[in-house]
């Protein structure tokens with residue numbers, strides 16, 4: 001029998017038939033994540049029901065020398081959960097229990113397959129929520145969020161997943177179960193949890209996650225402002241931040257993105273706007289009122305052509321609907337599109353948008369811009385028609401040129417979607433060989449055999465090599481003896 | 482870059498160095514560490530020299546790298562709310578005008594030392610610690626290679642977030658030379674609401690404060706050797722907002738508002754030469770740790786205790802209480818005779834994995850060997 005055949009038989013024997021998929025039709029369901037132009041049918045799919053089953057699966061992979069890839073909900077946009085034909089895909093969809101909601105400790109403990117929004121729903125009755133809110137929050141998993149260090153519209157003020165994860169139980173790439181972090185802050189030793197968050201499944205699989213819950217704000221104000229140009233909207237955003245106001249969210253959409261959203265969800269954004277800003281202010285009522293006055297005044301002096309304030313929760317939802325549906329919405333105005341994710345220093349926004357315009361024109365494609373304007377995280381959507389010869393290549397090139405632009409301006413090749421399969425090739429443009437080598441030191445400490453999600457993040461697979469073994473006896477703290 | 486022979490003042494916690502080097506740039510630091518690697522020298526790092534008595538003394542020390550000349554702000558991009566600062570810069574000298582690095586500076590401490598020890602103050606409740614504010618870092622590895630992770634933008638998930646790993650690593654993984662931080666606007670107004678409370682009612686008071694949606698920057702407690710617990714809440718924001726929030730807190734807690742925090746604010750409860758312990762616990766268990774001599778961030782579950790008397794016995798007791806609560810008790814500093822008798826760190830979950838990390842980054846175990854948890 002082949003290596004995979006033997007492994008499948010072993011896994012069936014120890015986990016039960018229902019947890020192991022090998023039928024080609026079943027496997028196909030998992031051939032891609034949200035980055036659908038990369039597809040690989042996994043060798044085996046395993047659906048563990050608990051930590052022990054997950055650890056057992058990893059140990060069997062290690063014993064067989066077979067690579068494995070974790071998958072949550074498969075909404076990732078960088079091909080992080082892209083399976084291996086010669087490997088096992090470990091899917092957390094059967095680990096979906098919310099284990100505890102402790103309002104008095106402001107935290108919740110969940111299994112990795114739990115959907116992001118479910119955590120906030122469970123916490124709501126106590127007056128709390130889970131702050132990181134990716135636009136995919138109705139479907140993406142906490143395990144995936146941890147792996148990608150996901151952000152959301154509100155991370156401008158509240159930070160990313162890494163600021164809201166207190167602890168995780170993980171299965172290491174060698175199959176051990178280890179606690180990182182814990183119920184209390186600042187555990188002694190290296191902050192391995194901090195290193196694990198955002199490692200895209202290359203340092204092991206999270207099997208239980210303790211997250212921080214945030215007290216619901218006393219009040220929230222949402223406003224929508226139209227500007228004649230993206231440059232004007234960018235300048236208005238900068239003015240708000242220069243005035244010392246950090247809104248919970250500042251999101252921008254350009255005319256093309258607005259057009260798409262309008263076509264898809266009829267969100268009723270101001271017609272003819274060159275750019276729309278959606279701003280959330282939240283916090284203690286008195287602060288929000290003071291900030292609201294400041295922001296509206298600044299928007300007016302910076303040339304807002306229309307200002308709307310959400311009077312009801314329903315209106316607030318409507319303001320946000322256009323933004324939250326923006327990625328899918330461009331499907332209404334273009335048969336195909338690439339979702340890009342790059343970061344620039346926010347102050348460079350006007351210049352960079354002009355350059356993106358040039359790139360689009362130069363490549364004969366259109367680019368719709370949606371972004372987290374507050375922190376300079378751009379999501380240019382490169383629109384193209386794959387049916388037209390050569391257009392997909394040109395779109396791919398334009399998308400790559402935008403990433404180069406982000407690097408040129410001192411930004412990042414990814415603000416929240418991760419490196420995955422898609423952007424591994426850009427890593428050497430952002431980091432030196434020594435920088436990447438140092439990241440490998442960490443990877444090798446966790447995964448000397450290189451079996452955990454190989455081929456992601458780093459451009460070339462690397463062997464770890466032995467290190468001179470030290471005897472730790474002499475390292476024991478003197479205080480113990 | 483000249484190496485000077487060490488003087489009597491050049492030691493880490495009583496372990497004398499043989500040489501001292503004080504590089505002024507990352508490149509000079511790299512040259513120093515490359516040579517140290519070639520000569521297989523044990524390396525210790527000194528910032529402001531205010532916490533060299535934290536952790537355990539190194540097992541071996543040849544070269545002391547002093548960061549005092551590796552100082553200065555390299556960039557302050559006000560519009561982007563970020564700054565790049567050399568590691569030897571004193572935290573209390575940083576001035577970013579209407580913006581600030583939201584770390585409460587300890588007197589004399591450098592940026593590099595603050596990151597390496599992950600020390601924090603009251604405002605960690607709202608802004609987190611160095612780990613949360615650090616968005617990019619330059620480190621010279623034990624083999625002398627210069628490496629960066631993170632970047633200059635706040636939002637960035639490219640590659641491993643090694644800044645987290647270096648934060649709190651006590652100089653055991655390399656020399657931090659430059660840090661990029663996220664800044665925050667300085668609030669226009671602040672107020673402190675102070676409430677004395679019997680220990681029995683502490684839990685209820687803290688729950689009340691959490692329930693009010695006033696978003697404090699800090700919730701601190703102080704329990705002197707005699708007398709009741711005092712809880713002080715800092716709110717920062719616009720003048721009108723702060724006024725309302727303080728009034729709301731006064732009403733809910735029965736406290737009184739003042740413009741400035743109490744004198745014990747942000748200070749460890751111990752004096753130099755005494756034994757200081759960091760206690761952590763989930764929020765609801767904070768009252769269980771609030772013994773006499775304890776002070777700290779009730780809002781985050783990070784407290785500091787001054788131990789006197791029969792220290793090993795007291796440590797055992799307080800550590801058992803912290804562990805029962807789900808937290809830890811780590812001795813930050815203690816006189817040599819105490820350190821020899823106690824376990825400084827207590828149980829360290831994940832220690833085997835930490836050792837593997839150390840082995841990869843510093844295979845010769847030359848950087849501050851023995852100062853850190855588990856003999857790392």
Ligand SMILES: Cc1cc2nc3c(=O)[nH]c(=O)nc-3n(C[C@H](O)[C@H](O)[C@H](O)COP(=O)(O)OP(=O)(O)OC[C@H]3O[C@@H](n4cnc5c(N)ncnc54)[C@H](O)[C@@H]3O)c2cc1C
Nearest residue numbers: 072073074075076080134135141143144147151201206416
């Ligand atoms: C419409 C849409 C909008 C989006 N909006 C945002 C947004 O606003 N902000 C944002 O940050 N992202 C956004 N995303 C991207 C995506 O939703 C996030 O990256 C999300 O965190 C992925 O979660 P998932 O459960 O789908 O993970 P998957 O796609 O299944 O996996 C993602 C990565 O995590 C790893 N992984 C999964 N589970 C585990 C585990 N338990 N332990 C270790 N590794 C694991 C995988 O190996 C893979 O590398 C969006 C995606 C879509 C489709």
